[in-house]
Each structure stands twice: as C-alpha cells, then as structure tokens.
Amino acid sequence: MSAPAAVRRPSAPAAVAPPRPRRAVQRRKAVLLQLACLAITAFMGLPLYLITLAALSSRAALNRFPLSLVPTELSTETMSRFLDSTGVVPGFVNSLIVGLSTLVFALLVGVPAGYALSRYAFRGRDPYQLFLLLTRALPIVVLSVPLAKVFLTTNLYDTTYAVTLLHTALALPTTVLITAAVFVSVPRDHEEAAAVLGATPAQAFVRVVLPQALPGIAASAMFTFVMSWNEVLGAAILTLNQRTLPAQVLATLADSPLAYRFAGGLALVLPALVFIAVMRKYLVNMWGTTLR
C-alpha cells in the first residue's frame, strides 16, 4: 500500500563542483531555509515553552505584571497545588485506567480484523472498509449524548467502563486500518513457511507474524492511548464523578484560578511530548498508509 520512500539516486549535476556564484546562491538559500525553519519552530515551540514556564512559576511570580519571559522564580508550587485540588489525582488515575483499557480492547477487537483485511480477499471487504471510514467521519458529539442515555439505562453511566467503550469505538477504525497496514508489510512467505513446517495457523500467527508486526502494533496502541488521553467531550458528557483528567479540568475551568489552568495545561501537554518523541519515526508511515 505504501510506496517505498523515494529512492535516493546519485544526482549528477550536484556532484560537479559548482562555480563560485552558484555556491553563494546556494549558501543564501541555505540561510533562508534555516530562517524559515526557525520562524516555524518559534511559532510551534514558543507556546510550549511559555506554558511550561507558567506552570513552573510560583504564584507570586504569576501575579506580577509584566510576567518574566525567562525562568526567574521556578517553583513546584503551582503544579503541586494543582495536583492537590479535588478530583485531579483521581482524574489522573481514571485517565490511565481508561487509556490502558481502551488500548487493550481496541487491540483485542481490532487486530483480528486488521489481519483479516490484510490477508484475505473476501466478500464484504470493501463495504467493511467503507463502514470503517464512515465511522471515522461521525462526530463524537453525535455518539456521546445518546450513549449517555443508553448507559444511564444500563447502569454504566459515570463509570470508567462507559468512557472506555466510547473511546474503544472511536479508536477501533484507526486500529484496524493501521494494523492492516502493518500486517501487509509482514511477508506472507514466512507464514507459509511456518505452515509447511507444520505450524497451525494460530501458531504461525503467534510465533512468526506477531513478532514482526509488534513495533507497528505498539505504535497503534500508543496512538490509541493518546487519543483516549486527549478526548474531552465524550468523557465530560459520560461522567459526573468518575471524570478523566481532561473532563475534570474542563468541568472546573470556569471557576478555577489562572494558575490552576496553566498547571492543567502542562499536565495535559506533557504526555504529548513523550508520545511524539517515541513515535516520530512511525508518524509519517502511519498517516501515510492508513489514510489511503
């Protein structure tokens, strides 16, 4: 499905030593390029720096005006007060529970489907894929409000299970499509060789296919976790007391001091930094292959 990364071929004209004026042009181009990169990086990175600075400043420093743009009074006061606020630590725990169970559910249900899509040509394959794409187009609000009613009648309302079910449904289409792309990249021959050597299909899958597909599956799992960690609206509608962290921050937004909001912002941003650092290599492949 995915085209191989553009093959780098020796480009003949560049190998020849360019005459001097062209080198000057090239240097100017490199400088301009770096300037453009730095400008974009400033726009993307500066807000991250500022929220970190705000969340790590003391209350006194935050009350001063103008605010200092360099770290002068670093303190954990703002962060620790945020963590001490009602509902924040339980929110953390709930977010973790929901994120991890969503991840497990999505893999349990999604990986077999992804495998089927990658290995079998069967009737209903195309409608199934279309169904997956359609579900991705469904706004979360449309599901959350009626689901709240459904969960109220089934006694699931205001539990981490309710949020987990919603998040699994949201993550499932992506999980299926990503794992399908991952399995496509595992050569079929290996599986057939295992079968020839006497392995049952299940054994061949567990011993041969799964180890090779594991990095890709891990990527998909992390993606699911982050989606669940970030999802605000559904979690806010489906819970009252068992709120996840974003739902908790959202619910207390209007009547909380600025320092609390900044600390909440940093708490929500931090996992993103880690996630992207780990996933950098996979990102392009993931979006490239699953979206076609």
Added chain:
Amino acid sequence: MARARRRRARLPTPILLIAPSLVFMTALFAWPLVVGVAQAFTGVDGPTLTHAQRMLDDPYFWPAARNTLLLIVVLIPLQFAFALTMALVLRERPRFAGFYFYVWVVPLAISDLAAGLVWLAIFTDRGYLNSVLDRLGIEPYAWLSYEHPTTVFLAVLIAELWRATSLVFVIIVAGLQGIPQDYDEAAAVFGATYWQRLRHVILPQLRPSLQVAMILRTILAFQTFAVAQALAGRDFPLLVGETYHWYNTLQNPNVAAVIALVVLGASMVTSVAYLRLLRDRTTEVTT
C-alpha cells in the same frame, strides 16, 4: 478434503475475524445514532419539533453556527497553506531537519483543551503577550474580552492553527514521500522554475493526500470546542460547545441531541461536497 468440507460448513475465517469489530461498532455507532434521532424528535407525547424549535430560538444558536462556519472558512485555507509551506521547507533537507520535525509535530498529540490552555497563558489579560507589549511600551490590550469579538476570534484561530496544522503537515509529508522524484527532476532539467514545478508537478501529484487531509480536517474542525471554551468560555460559542452547554449546564439532552445532529448533517454535507468536487475534477482531467 475433509478439512475443506469442514471449512465450508462454518463461517469463513475472515468473517469470523472481523465479526467482533463489526458487532462492537454497530452497537456503539449505529445504536446511539438511532437513539439520538429519537431523542431529538420525540417528546412526552410522540414525535415533536419542540426541541428543534427551542434550539433555533436560543440566542446562542445562530452565533454558534456562524462562528463554527467562519472558523472553518478562515482556518482551513490558512492551515493548508501553512502545512504545505512547512512540508516543502522540510523537503529541501535543511540541517537539523529531525529536530524541526519533532517540534512541528508535537501539537499532533495535544488535545484541543490543552491547546486552549496553552494559548490562554499567552492571550489572557496579564499573560505573556501583554507582558511583552508592556515591556515594549505598548498599552496592554484585553484580547479575550467579550467586548473585542475580533481578537477573541483571532485568538481561537491562532490556537487552532497551532494545534491542528501538524495533522495536515504529516499527511502532506507522507504524500510527498510517495511521489517519485523523477518528474520533478525532469522538470528541473528542462528549466522549470520552482514555482512552475510546484504548480504543475508537485501539487497535482499531491492531490489525493490533500483531499484526504481536507475532508478529515473539515470534519474535525466542525468539532472544535474546547479551545474556545478554554480561551473565551461562552463568549465565543461554537456548535459543539453549545451541545456541551445544553447537556451539562442546562441538563437538556434533547436539545443537545438536535445540535449534535446539526453538526453531523453539516459534516456529512461538506464531505459529500468535497467528494463531488473531487470526482468532477478527476473526470475533467481524464477527458
């Protein structure tokens, strides 16, 4: 032989493999959809339009609809221009490209609520932007005050541009990697300028990626809400924010369900419109 016969008697393997996901998604997508429509159009005594009427009579509904549309119309072109620039800059293989890529894609994993809070630190009255202005001797400005709807809109726009452009960027980078470089190099050999190559060689080949990104981003843009919620509360109403408000604050799930259906309808209409445009263009090219 025996084995084959047994296979035929059972359901085929792939169907068994996709069955759980099919059941799960029908239960969590199709069922709520039916319940939602029922919620929106039934009252205590049978079918009713009172909830829809109530939504239309609410003074916040039309501003919310207008803001949502305005945000999409202004944001998406800006976002695509920005993402394309980012991808093309990175395509020139600058030094430290790895580091730049990392910083540019970080917002991909940041929720809209977090993005709103990040930019709140900048735009709030005693925030970083006003601090800088004050240092420069410029009078601070109440960017997020309800008295200044234009700057509130700009703040939401910038926050969304910051948060959601990474998604378009990554899709475009993936698209660029899938394009063979031969055409571009050939055009360069024949003396095409950079702009000519961009217009006639790169962009046409990038069209599938751009279309996918366009549909995805538009659907997601209809769902924007926490950014505005964090920056301006209800001073900058958006459709999904109104759903949340009707559900949580006003405790009226019926009106919330009607608004949710409006959002669904709007995203479906736009997706179909995009797909139409897409098909028309391709036939134009082939004929």
